[in-house]
Amino acid sequence: MTSSTAAASPTAIPPSARRPFRWPALLTETGRGIAYGGDYNPDQWPEEVWDDDIRLMKQARVNTVALGIFSWARIQPTEHTWDFGWLDRIIGKLGETGIAVDLASATASAPMWLYETHPEILPRDRYGHVVNPGSRQSWRPTSPVFKRYALDLCRRLAERYGDNPAVTAWHMGNEYGWNNRNDYSDDSLAAFRRWCEAKYGTIDMLNEAWGTAFWSQHVNSFDEILLPYHMGGDSMVNPAQQLDFTRFGNDMLLDFYKAERDAIEAVCPDKPFTTNFMVSTDQCSMDYAKWANEVDFVSNDHYFHEGESHLDELACSDALMDSFALGKPWYVMEHSTSAVQWKPLNARKRGGELMRDSLAHIAMGADAINFFQWRQSEAGAEAFHSAMVPHAGEDSAVYRGVCELGEALRTLSDAGVQGTGLRRSRTAILFHAESEWATWSQTLPSMRLSHWHDVRDWYRAFLDAGKRADVTPLAYDWNGYETIVLPTVLMMSDDDVRRIAAFVRDGGRAIVGYATGLVDDRFHVGLGGYPGAGGGLLRDMLGVRGEEFNILGGEADGEPDEITLTNGMTTRLWQNDVTSVAPDASVVASYAGPDAADWELDGTPAIVRHPYGKGEAIYVGCDLKRGDIARLLAELGVVGVAGTETDPRIIHTVRESDTVRFDFYLNRSRDHVAVNGIAGEMIVAQRVDAASGASDACAIGRNGILVTRTNVTKTSRK
Incomplete structure (x- = not known):
C-alpha cells in the first residue's frame, strides 16, 4: 500500500x-x-x-x-x-x-x-x-x-x-x-x-x-x-x-x-x-x-x-x-x-x-x-x-x-x-462524544442512530476502498487534513460550523452525513430547513435545504423498506427530503424507482456536491451500506479510481522517525493475500510466505502480519 x-x-x-x-x-x-x-x-x-x-x-x-x-x-x-x-x-x-x-x-x-x-x-x-x-x-x-x-x-x-x-x-x-x-x-x-x-x-x-x-x-x-x-x-x-x-x-x-x-x-x-x-x-x-x-x-x-x-x-x-x-x-x-x-x-x-x-x-x-x-x-x-x-x-x-x-x-x-510516530492519513473522520450521547435520546426521528457506529462504518469503507483514514475528535485541530468526514455528528455548535466552513473555504473537502448538524450544543433545532446548525451556514456550505426526514423500517408492514438511488446504491433507514439545491451545486445521485415514488421522493437529490470557496462540500443525505460508501469514495475521487489503490484486504501503516521507518502489513481477510513492493528488512512475520523469485513480495495468510524495518534519512522521507 x-x-x-x-x-x-x-x-x-x-x-x-x-x-x-x-x-x-x-x-x-x-x-x-x-x-x-x-x-x-x-x-x-x-x-x-x-x-x-x-x-x-x-x-x-x-x-x-x-x-x-x-x-x-x-x-x-x-x-x-x-x-x-x-x-x-x-x-x-x-x-x-x-x-x-x-x-x-x-x-x-x-x-x-x-x-x-x-x-x-x-x-x-x-x-x-x-x-x-x-x-x-x-x-x-x-x-x-x-x-x-x-x-x-x-x-x-x-x-x-x-x-x-x-x-x-x-x-x-x-x-x-x-x-x-x-x-x-x-x-x-x-x-x-x-x-x-x-x-x-x-x-x-x-x-x-x-x-x-x-x-x-x-x-x-x-x-x-x-x-x-x-x-x-x-x-x-x-x-x-x-x-x-x-x-x-x-x-x-x-x-x-x-x-x-x-x-x-x-x-x-x-x-x-x-x-x-x-x-x-x-x-x-x-x-x-x-x-x-x-x-x-x-x-x-x-x-x-x-x-x-x-x-x-x-x-x-x-x-x-x-x-x-x-x-x-x-x-x-x-x-x-x-x-x-x-x-x-x-x-x-x-x-x-x-x-x-x-x-x-x-x-x-x-x-x-x-x-x-x-x-x-x-x-x-x-x-x-x-x-x-x-x-x-x-x-x-x-x-x-x-x-x-x-x-x-x-x-x-x-x-x-x-x-516512533504513526504516519497520518490525508483524511480525518471526526468523532464527537456529545453527538454520540445525543443519539441516545428517545426524542429523535429515529432511535437507530449511532454516531460511533457510523464512524466505524466510514472507517471500514475507507479500508474497503484501499485507504486508511484517521479518526480525530471534533474538538481537536484537523486543519492539516485534505478531507474531513462528519458521519452523524448530530450536534454542532455555531463555532463548530464556522470551523468546518472555514476549512472548506480555505481549500478542504468536507463530507457531511445525513444526520449531521440537526441540533446545536443546547439540543436546539436550527430553523429555516435542515441541516440547521450554525444559523444556516451549514446549509450554505452544503448548497442544500431539506424540509423533512423519511424514516424506513420493517415495523411499517406493507411499506417499502428500502429505496434505490440513480447510481444503484441503496438506503434503508433515513432519507432527507431535499427541496432545494444551490445553482452551483451538482446532484451526484437522486432517489429513483417505484419505492422512491411510493414515498414521494422520486427525483429528489440524495447526494450533492457543492463548491465552496476554494474547496468543496459533499452532502450524503441518506444512510448507505459500507460497500456503497466505498464505491462513492472512489467515484467522488476521495480515494483513487478503482484499480489504483492497494489491495483492500491489507491494512498498511507506517511508524517512523527521522532515522527509521517500520511498515506493518495486516491481513484483514480470510484469504492469502499477495503483497508486492515490500522494502526493508523483515523483522517480524507471522503466517507469511515468501514469494518465489521475488525479494520484495510475499503472501500473508489469515491472521497474518508482517513488519519490516528500513533505515531512512530526512531527505528520503515521503
Whole structure:
C-alpha cells in the first residue's frame, strides 16, 4: 500500500490545557522498550504461587504489571487497620526481577466494611433504587464521605511507595464510569445544581437552553432543578436536560480522578499518571478528548468485537486513541488473550489472533501491550475471562502464544519501534462524544442512530476502498487534513460550523452525513430547513435545504423498506427530503424507482456536491451500506479510481522517525493475500510466505502480519 504523505498532527484546543507527556520507564538498563504484561492480582492467590508467577513472567518476557487495582480490602481490612506487608513483598519480588509496577490507587472497588459503615456512599439509579455493593464502583462520585476515605488511601500509598524504584507509574482508579456513570442520589442532585449554576450563571439562561417553555418545565431557581429521573411509562426526558446530566456525569468522574491524582502527586510528583479509557465502538461513556488533557500518557482497555469486523474495529478504535495521544505513544492497558465472559457471545480467538491483535495495536501507535489479566481467576465474576496464564496452566496454547508475543515485542523493541510516530492519513473522520450521547435520546426521528457506529462504518469503507483514514475528535485541530468526514455528528455548535466552513473555504473537502448538524450544543433545532446548525451556514456550505426526514423500517408492514438511488446504491433507514439545491451545486445521485415514488421522493437529490470557496462540500443525505460508501469514495475521487489503490484486504501503516521507518502489513481477510513492493528488512512475520523469485513480495495468510524495518534519512522521507 502506498502511504500518504503525513498531515499535520492534530493538537488539543488549546494545547496549553494538556499536561506534559511523560512515559513510564521500564527497569531495563536504558529504561526503554515496549511495555509488556498485564493486570496482576497476587492478593487472589496464596503467596506460594507468587514465585511461580515471577518465573512464568520472566519466561514470557513480561516487563511490567498493573498492581493493586481491586485491592483496597486487602490493603485496609478494617477502617483502622492497614496491611502493606504483602504489597511490600510482591513489589520487592517484581522489582528484583526487573518487572516495573504501574501501581493503582486501589479505589475502583471499596471494601465491604466501608459500605456497611457508610451506606450513604451508595449510588441510586433513575428509579431511586439503591445500587448495592458487590460489584465494582458501587460509590457516588459526588460523595464527600467516599472521597475522604479514597484520598486517604491515595496519600498513604504515595507516602509508602512514591520513592520505590520498582514503581514507575500511577494508575488512577479503573475504567471510571463503568458502573457509576449516572448517579441519581441526593449528593448528585446537589452537585448537578451547582454544575448548572456554574455553566449557565443565571436561571434564565438555563431555561432558555433547556427549552423549559415546553411542557411547563420552567424553573424559578437552581434549587428547583431535578435530575432526569424515571417519569413513568414511556415518558420522554427533556433532551437538553438529559444531555447536560450526561455531561455532568463525565465531569464529576473527571473531577474525582483529578482529586486522586492530585493527592498522590502532592507526595510523589516525579512519576507519570494515567487511567484506562474504554474506547471501542461498543462503548463511549466518557468525553475522552477532555480526559486526555489530564493524564501524562494515554491508555486504553480494548476488547475485540466478535465477527468479521474484529480487526477493522480494533484499528478504528486505535485510530481515535492515537489522536487522543496527539501522536505520542499510548498504552494498551487491557485486552484479552482469548474469550471474555461478559458478552452475550463470548467468542475465543483463533490461531494467530493473539499475536495479530497485539501487533495491530503497535501498528496503530501503541508502545505498551497489556492484558487482563496475568493469571486466570479461580473464582469470582471473571473466572472465565481469559488470561495470560489460563486455567490449563503453562502447558497451554494460550501461554505459549503469550511467550511468542513476548519474543516478538522484544524484537520490535530492539529494532527501535518505541517512540516512533504513526504516519497520518490525508483524511480525518471526526468523532464527537456529545453527538454520540445525543443519539441516545428517545426524542429523535429515529432511535437507530449511532454516531460511533457510523464512524466505524466510514472507517471500514475507507479500508474497503484501499485507504486508511484517521479518526480525530471534533474538538481537536484537523486543519492539516485534505478531507474531513462528519458521519452523524448530530450536534454542532455555531463555532463548530464556522470551523468546518472555514476549512472548506480555505481549500478542504468536507463530507457531511445525513444526520449531521440537526441540533446545536443546547439540543436546539436550527430553523429555516435542515441541516440547521450554525444559523444556516451549514446549509450554505452544503448548497442544500431539506424540509423533512423519511424514516424506513420493517415495523411499517406493507411499506417499502428500502429505496434505490440513480447510481444503484441503496438506503434503508433515513432519507432527507431535499427541496432545494444551490445553482452551483451538482446532484451526484437522486432517489429513483417505484419505492422512491411510493414515498414521494422520486427525483429528489440524495447526494450533492457543492463548491465552496476554494474547496468543496459533499452532502450524503441518506444512510448507505459500507460497500456503497466505498464505491462513492472512489467515484467522488476521495480515494483513487478503482484499480489504483492497494489491495483492500491489507491494512498498511507506517511508524517512523527521522532515522527509521517500520511498515506493518495486516491481513484483514480470510484469504492469502499477495503483497508486492515490500522494502526493508523483515523483522517480524507471522503466517507469511515468501514469494518465489521475488525479494520484495510475499503472501500473508489469515491472521497474518508482517513488519519490516528500513533505515531512512530526512531527505528520503515521503
